[in-house]
Amino acid sequence: MTAARGSPAPWSYILIRYFMEPSSWKILIIFLKLGDHGTKRNMLRLTAKATQFGHRTFTSWLIESAGTVPIKRRKDSADGNVDNTEAMAKLVEDNSELIAPVDYNNIRLLTAKMHEIISSGTIDSPTWDLIRTAKTAARVYAPLGTFMSLGDHVRVIRTFIDAFRPTEVHGSANVTMSDEDDENIHDSLDELKRLRNDLKAYQDQLTRWGIKDDRIRRPLPRHVILSRMIIRFMWSAALFTLSFPGLLLWLPIFATTFYAVHNFKKTGPIFDTWDEIAQYKLIYGLFSGLFVWLTAVLFTWRIAPFTFILVPAFMWMTLRWFEDAVSAFRAYTALWRLLRVGKPTLRGMHERRQDLHSRVMHLAHRIGLPEDPESYFVKAGGREKGRVSDSWDSTRRYFSVRRRRKRDWNETLRLYDKVDYPDEE
Numbered sequence: 001m002t003a004a005r006g007s008p009a010p011w012s013y014i015l016i017r018y019f020m021e022p023s024s025w026k027i028l029i030i031f032l033k034l035g036d037h038g039t040k041r042n043m044l045r046l047t048a049k050a051t052q053f054g055h056r057t058f059t060s061w062l063i064e065s066a067g068t069v070p071i072k073r074r075k076d077s078a079d080g081n082v083d084n085t086e087a088m089a090k091l092v093e094d095n096s097e098l099i100a101p102v103d104y105n106n107i108r109l110l111t112a113k114m115h116e117i118i119s120s121g122t123i124d125s126p127t128w129d130l131i132r133t134a135k136t137a138a139r140v141y142a143p144l145g146t147f148m149s150l151g152d153h154v155r156v157i158r159t160f161i162d163a164f165r166p167t168e169v170h171g172s173a174n175v176t177m178s179d180e181d182d183e184n185i186h187d188s189l190d191e192l193k194r195l196r197n198d199l200k201a202y203q204d205q206l207t208r209w210g211i212k213d214d215r216i217r218r219p220l221p222r223h224v225i226l227s228r229m230i231i232r233f234m235w236s237a238a239l240f241t242l243s244f245p246g247l248l249l250w251l252p253i254f255a256t257t258f259y260a261v262h263n264f265k266k267t268g269p270i271f272d273t274w275d276e277i278a279q280y281k282l283i284y285g286l287f288s289g290l291f292v293w294l295t296a297v298l299f300t301w302r303i304a305p306f307t308f309i310l311v312p313a314f315m316w317m318t319l320r321w322f323e324d325a326v327s328a329f330r331a332y333t334a335l336w337r338l339l340r341v342g343k344p345t346l347r348g349m350h351e352r353r354q355d356l357h358s359r360v361m362h363l364a365h366r367i368g369l370p371e372d373p374e375s376y377f378v379k380a381g382g383r384e385k386g387r388v389s390d391s392w393d394s395t396r397r398y399f400s401v402r403r404r405r406k407r408d409w410n411e412t413l414r415l416y417d418k419v420d421y422p423d424e425e
Contacts, residue, residue, distance in 0.1 A: 070087060123154060125161050133203070134161040137160045147377060156373075160367075195360070209341055215338055216346070225338060239328065245318075246315055246321075246322075250319065253285055253288045261280050264280050
């Protein structure tokens with residue numbers, strides 16, 4: 001019996017599946033038992049939210065050309081009603097040779113399991129403000145320098161989101177946090193609200209000063225701040241000078257991604273656009289980067305065999321130097337802001353943080369988080385990408401050619417830390 005080959009895979013599908021893997025798209029995976037007959041699948045059908053279709057943009061064209069099936073969401077409909085019958089029929093039709101006979105109980109169990117696995121590593125919140133508060137609580141609970149994987153970092157934030165979620169519900173009389181605390185529900189919820197408000201006020205103050213929680217947790221003498229400022233400034237100046245020639249090659253890529261993201265933010269509300277920014281940067285950065293690479297090779301045609309390798313290598317090293325330069329200058333500006341705050345104010349803020357730390361640790365104990373995160377997360381997990389396991393590993397990876405080591409998973413290529421989100425409207 002000839003094995004079914006299934007649907008042919010277009011090049012755009014291969015590009016998305018093996019190079020981009022956007023986190024906002026879901027791949028429909030069908031597990032099946034075929035007995036003695038094997039079936040070769042060239043393509044598993046992608047699905048994407050319907051709002052990404054029908055636009056005159058490269059991303060929309062790429063999604064559609066990959067054979068992606070549009071899925072409608074309730075929040076995109078004015079009356080909250082959607083009909084995905086046609087989309088589901090399309091998926092069944094495309095996979096008809098694989099899904100007979102169908103055991104819908106197994107499909108439901110598999111879908112529930114996939115949802116559980118994906119949800120455990122995804123930050124999901126009803127409001128941006130709740131995410132901000134949960135991130136602040138996570139930084140107080142597991143401060144800068146805690147050797148933890150990105151997955152553990154996300155799960156800690158998610159746990160605090162779930163803990164603070166009851167404060168989002170109006171009419172606290174109908175809210176039940178747990179069966180054991182039913183008689184103390186009002187007191188528990190009020191304390192939770194106070195902690196959330198205090199964390200918000202604490203983060204608001206840090207944002208106004210432009211400094212991080214770690215600067216409050218471990219106060220520095222003024223002479224130490226001044227000496228570190230000199231070191232950070234000299235190191236950043238050296239790295240900026242070293243990376244300047246290569247930045248000329250990166251400039252078209254930065255400009256393209258900035259323009260694409262700037263225009264994309266105008267296309268809809270923040271709940272529908274902010275979670276797509278990463279894939280827009282990836283797509284437009286990839287193609288503009290390929291254009292710069294090939295253009296550089298064409299302009300150096302006589303030595304093209306060398307520049308074909310040297311140009312991307314030089315661009316990669318430039319990006320590594322630039323990352324460290326931005327990090328060093330960000331530390332310099334943070335130390336400068338710290339000097340401007342003044343010792344008495346910092347002392348009061350430090351006492352305020354100690355009180356918050358005590359309350360956050362009490363909440364962490366109640367919701368089942370480890371009591372000593374700085375010791376626990378060192379042993380948890382393995383050697384995940386970008387993770388450092390100790391002080392020596394952190395120092396060694398600072399000079400790594402492959403990637404910059406991260407002491408803070410919130411660290412990005414900015415001269416400031418992104419801790420605020422836009423208004424909900």
